[in-house]
Amino acid sequence: MRSLEADRGSTKSTWRRLAAVPAVPTHYEPHHDRFPIVVVVAGISLLPLLNPKGPANTAPVDFIMMAAIVVVGVWVGTTLTRVHVPYVLPAAGLALAGLIAALAGGSPMSGSIAIVQEVFLLAWCAAITSLCRTPRSLRTVVRGWCVSATAWAIFLIMVEMSGRTRLPGGTGGEGGRARLWFDHPNLAGNYFAVAIFIVLAARYPRHPVARHLSVIA
Numbered sequence: 001m002r003s004l005e006a007d008r009g010s011t012k013s014t015w016r017r018l019a020a021v022p023a024v025p026t027h028y029e030p031h032h033d034r035f036p037i038v039v040v041v042a043g044i045s046l047l048p049l050l051n052p053k054g055p056a057n058t059a060p061v062d063f064i065m066m067a068a069i070v071v072v073g074v075w076v077g078t079t080l081t082r083v084h085v086p087y088v089l090p091a092a093g094l095a096l097a098g099l100i101a102a103l104a105g106g107s108p109m110s111g112s113i114a115i116v117q118e119v120f121l122l123a124w125c126a127a128i129t130s131l132c133r134t135p136r137s138l139r140t141v142v143r144g145w146c147v148s149a150t151a152w153a154i155f156l157i158m159v160e161m162s163g164r165t166r167l168p169g170g171t172g173g174e175g176g177r178a179r180l181w182f183d184h185p186n187l188a189g190n191y192f193a194v195a196i197f198i199v200l201a202a203r204y205p206r207h208p209v210a211r212h213l214s215v216i217a
Contacts (some may be wrong), residue, residue, distance in 0.1 A: 036075045037140050039068040043124075044141065045148035048191065052183040056113050065124050072127040084129040091122040109145055117129045149195030150214045156180055 042064055049061040078081055095118050102111020132138040160178055177185035196215050205211045 033075060033131060033137055036068070036072045037137055039064070039071045039133055040128060041141055041144035043068040043146075043182060044145050046105075047148075048152055048180045048188070050183055050187075053151055056116070061118075063142050069127045072131050081130060081133065083104045083126060085122065085126040086123065086129050087125060091118055094118050139202075142198065143204050145195070146199045146202055146214070148193065149198070152180065153192060153195075153214075156195060 001091055043061065046061045046064050049057040053059060075081070076089060094137040095115050098111055098115045098118065102108045102115065105111060128141065156178055157181075177188075179188040182188040182191065199205075199214050203211065205214060
């Protein structure tokens, strides 16, 4: 009997010690994602910086996006957050088609660069979707997009009013169409068109007058 009571006492003390051990966090705590959000918003805000070009068709914004991918990856690893990878099947199909074309074509190097670009964009999408897991983080990223696109639109209007269609490091306009640092005026138009939909969908700025002025800009 004494041995049984001793075993029970030791078992209870063992459970008490285990209960005192702090649990390993399985999700990030509020406000632990501030720095990743800042870096991702910076990458989204600087999307128009596609010129001047560097090696392998790289652009200045690519380095910010790469930094955001790394920061979000470290954040995911330390907080044990689940990774979401959207468009994985379409991206895999494009990468496979590009690989086949690169091997069969006469310029495998350019084909390999295209595959790397597809993987890079897929990682960028995964970083954004993995980070925007709460209403607060999604709201911050979307609002950063709205504000930055409006700022770029105002900047473009000021450039046009000054008559300086060719920007330092940019490529100027085509047929009177400005394009900031985008590769083509149509690409600039697509950027601002998507930004208009984002502003309307997010209803930001909150004030209707400011929101309408943002869309008009």
